[in-house]
Amino acid sequence: MTKRLMITLVSTLVLLCLCGMCTIGAGEIRIAVCAPITGNYSQYGLSFKNGTQLMAKLVNEAGGINGARIKMEIYDDKNEQKEGVNIAQRLVSDRGVAAVIGHFASGVCLATAPVFQRAGLVLISPTSSHPDFTKQGTYMFRNNVKEDVEGPCSAEFMIKQLKKKNIAIIYVNNDWGVTARDYFMEGVKKFGGKIVASEMFIDGQTKDFSPILTKINAAKAEIIYLAAMYTDSGMIAQQLNRLGYKIDLFGNSSIYNDMLIQLAGKAVEGTYLVASYFDEDPTPVVRNFIANYKKEYGVVPDQYAALAYDTAGLVVEALKICGPDRAKLRDALAGIKDYPGVTGNTTFDENRDAQKGVIILQIQNGKFVFHSRV
Template sequence: MKRVLVLMLAGLLSAAAVFGNGQQASGSGDTVKIAVALPMTGDNAEYGQSFLTAAQIMVERWNKAGGVLGKQIELVIYDDKNSAEEAASIAQKIVSNKDIIGVLGHFSSGVSMTAAPTYQENKVIEISNCASHPDYSKIGNYIFRNNTVISEEFKVVVDVVANDLNLKNVGIIAIKTDWGTTAGGIAADYVKSNNKLNLVAYEQVLETSDDYTPAIAKLKAAGAEAVIAVGMYSLYGPLARQYKEADPKIQLLGVSNAYTQQIIQLGGSAVEGLFAPVSFFAESPDPTVMEFVNEFKKRFGMEPSSLAAQAYDSIGILLEAIKKAGTLDHEAVRNAVNNISYPGITGPTTFDAIGDASKTFQKVVIKNGKFVQY
């Protein structure tokens, strides 16, 4: 895995020409600049690197067609390491560069929410492709999410347990971060509000842990038939292996960030049967989806996740808004984003008054070592 990361990083550096300190990805002339502020190193680097790859594909597509407003598009890349402290510093650097019209970032909800007030105060558009905390977009009218509030995902997950799988006793295991605590609590509320389900146990674990056996023992003792896992992809593989050893019949379910090939690589046969709700499915026969998937696989070595696809669409949304506004005036572009109807690879996307995207979910499950539609 480390060798794969090194090779992917080398490819990204070659494509971007810079890394980590906000230097331009290419050129320095009369260009439209968009910042990318994501974890390029650290525990969540594979997420950040995959989102950057998706952003680069979109920018290159526009640049080959002539750019936007007669100018080429330039990505300005920052490594926030998924750290709130780093993100706060980077946000100040981004807003001090008056040529930057908007930013794709940040990764986790907590980090995004740390940086967002700076963007809002300076009228720099922030579009996060993965922030799901309910309060994120409420920070201001320049703050958008091309993702849904996490509660929308749990509606689908709970429906799968109650109506597709016809199970009753549900456990929850969530990572002990700001996002994990909030999301886990929302999941618990949805389970408890469904009259077909019983919430039998709720456990929190450290994000950096790889031993989940104490939490598993409590969930198993409580009689959990299905367990909703709330975490990043690094949670699912070890959790599945350890849980299947304790209870081979357990049904595991995740959220949209579970839809990534890394889970299959880390979990092997133990993740067979894992469900997740997604706004994007890489096996779609749609020609625009196939074109993106093929190019992404060529560059990154694996299929894109739904979050990577949302990063691709996020850049497209911002560029289309600039085109519709006919100007780089921040307020005009912000208004265009808010009123956009974008036919992306993650489905038709519109934003409500507070900047939340509307998405339609598909249900996917791991079967015979790959994700398939359920």
């Protein structure tokens, strides 16, 4: 019984392994997209998938890149480092892959970066914010505004425009939250503000923010800077409202999601936030993108879908210049100037970090509205 079971199991496994290895297409340019399709962050993975595939569809409908069709291949990294490196190893061994778009979290990017760098395969992340990520090697790119732009811009706006001096921070204790906090604090120092409290919470565990909020209120803060995802920010806003403290909220671009307003309703009214993409932006690029996305998936794209869409667009732009050659693609990508994306005009600086403008939004009457451009 045991022996037969073992033989069956082993032979099934071997067969499955063989099947897994023969998935090679032909006559098209393949781009891999690594995103959390399952797990805690699957909503962002879905945006990655939709955004990149929409770009591929539009490019193919317009005749492809010099006649070649492009194909986005989705890989599930579960937002885990080990899974990410597994995929990375697989992709670098597969010579048909021209470039890799991916990893939602910086932690995963940092783990896979050495693998991609060694193999000379471009990894471009639509969302990684860790300052060390693009320092890992010349093949690492990021297509989001780093916290070193967002943080000081937010601080300047608070101090210069809103005339707030006493500022508190609530940040999530992960690599992104800590980075956002550090750059924001630098900005505050530069523009003459004062940090009266800096409080952290643990991702997915802290549900009761009242001790943090009480402490912030006791420190006489006038405004709170939130370096947290929209789900946590919604809870913070509601609990602040319930406690009856009159403290303004200012959010990072991470809270730009309609779910925030659905979750927190009146409690987030008047909240300011920075963003690089705004879905009611009247410019034709954005209007086209939103119309296409809605037609394809039936929902309004969030900023992650927009970033993924632009990232795919950047890769396509580079492929048009050089074709599917890994090393040439890197050079072409690094040389891109003022790519007109839906998240602003994008240029890569010498560290391969995207440079683009940011805007300030405000929540008014249960809607995000444009406030000003910084």
